[in-house]
Amino acid sequence: MKTWTREGYEVVEVDFDHDLHQFEVVQDGETLFTITPADLENQAQIITDLDSGEDVNGWDDGNGNTIYVEKK
Structure with a gap:
């Protein structure tokens, strides 16, 4: 498992x-959102985007x- 800062x-x-x-x-130690990918392909795209430095603001959480x- 990986963490992106x-x-x-x-x-x-x-x-x-x-x-x-x-x-x-x-x-600050609190989970604000949980992103749930629809499938493994979507999961791979999320990881690629995070690895390239993208910010999650504006993303859909899958729900x-x-x-x-x-x-802050």
């Missing part, structure tokens, strides 16, 4: 359903909610 928050990869993982958006993390 962004300005003011982290994205933490966690076990979910066998090979499918979730991504928790954590700020119809738009992610917005306020910088």
